[in-house]
Amino acid sequence: IMENLPIWNDNLQLFQMKIFQLYQSLQNTKGSIHTRLVTLRDLLKCCHRLSSLSISLSVDRQLAFYDVLDCFASFLPKTNRSEIIHSIGTLFNMNNQEAEFYAFKSMLEFDDHDNQYFTIGHIKLEIQKKKNQLLQQQYCFAKTRTAMFILERIARCVQMNEPVLLCGETGGGKTTLVQYLAQKTGIIISKI
Numbered sequence: 729i730m731e732n733l734p735i736w737n738d739n740l741q742l743f744q745m746k747i748f749q750l751y752q753s754l755q756n757t758k759g760s761i762h763t764r765l766v767t768l769r770d771l772l773k774c775c776h777r778l779s780s781l782s783i784s785l786s787v788d789r790q791l792a793f794y795d796v797l798d799c800f801a802s803f804l805p806k807t808n809r810s811e812i813i814h815s816i817g818t819l820f821n822m823n824n825q826e827a828e829f830y831a832f833k834s835m836l837e838f839d840d841h842d843n844q845y846f847t848i849g850h851i852k853l854e855i856q857k858k859k860n861q862l863l864q865q866q867y868c869f870a871k872t873r874t875a876m877f878i879l880e881r882i883a884r885c886v887q888m889n890e891p892v893l894l895c896g897e898t899g900g901g902k903t904t905l906v907q908y909l910a911q912k913t914g915i916i917i918s919k920i
Contacts (some may be wrong), residue, residue: 746819747774747796754800754812764803774799777888789820791850793830798881806832836876846912849880851887856914869908879905886913 751774754766777795781788793816801812810828817827836849846853869875878894882905885892894902910917 743819744775747771747778750796750800750815750819753815766800770799773890777884780888789822790830793817793820793822793827794850794880795884797831798884802881835873836880838871838876840912846883846909848876848883851880851883853883853887853909853913855912869904875901875905879909882906882909 748771751766751771774796777799778792781792781795796816796819797813800816801809804812809831813827813831814824817824817830820827822830837847838849839845839847842855844855846855882892882894884890886909894906896902907917
């Protein structure tokens with residue numbers, strides 16, 4: 729498996745081994761805390777995201793932390809995430825309090841007034857300019873911490889051309905988040 733993973737550069741091979749060890753340890757903790765198993769697809773997605781950063785772990789460690797967290801722990805209930813968050817934080821030389829702060833308490837930067845880019849957290853998406861673009865419906869958006877983090881996760885998937893599956897109760901705002909992101913980036917979508 730390790731031979732087929734994307735390698736960012738020679739300096740980060742050790743870090744790549746640590747990601748693989750984290751993946752193996754998560755595979756070995758079956759049943760008790762997992763709602764689903766961590767798969768090879770999660771590992772490949774994580775490595776692909778990290779390779780896109782042209783990563784300098786000291787500079788981009790927070791974004792890299794969010795990517796690893798999103799790939800390996802986003803499907804867990806909040807109450808069961810702490811142990812994995814601590815393990816992921818260790819990869820980035822974060823103590824437990826710092827890792828928990830980034831995972832649960834930090835507030836993302838948000839800029840939806842730029843005419844060229846839509847920025848949410850560390851994600852910057854180019855706004856599509858189309859001639860004769862129809863005026864789209866303006867969506868209200870409550871900038872709560874939860875909504876901002878979900879929006880950032882969706883934006884990261886869009887940035888990486890990854891499929892997204894949003895699950896949750898009816899009326900929870902999943903469609904609104906996608907419509908808001910589409911509106912802010914100038915993409916026309918159709919509801920079915």
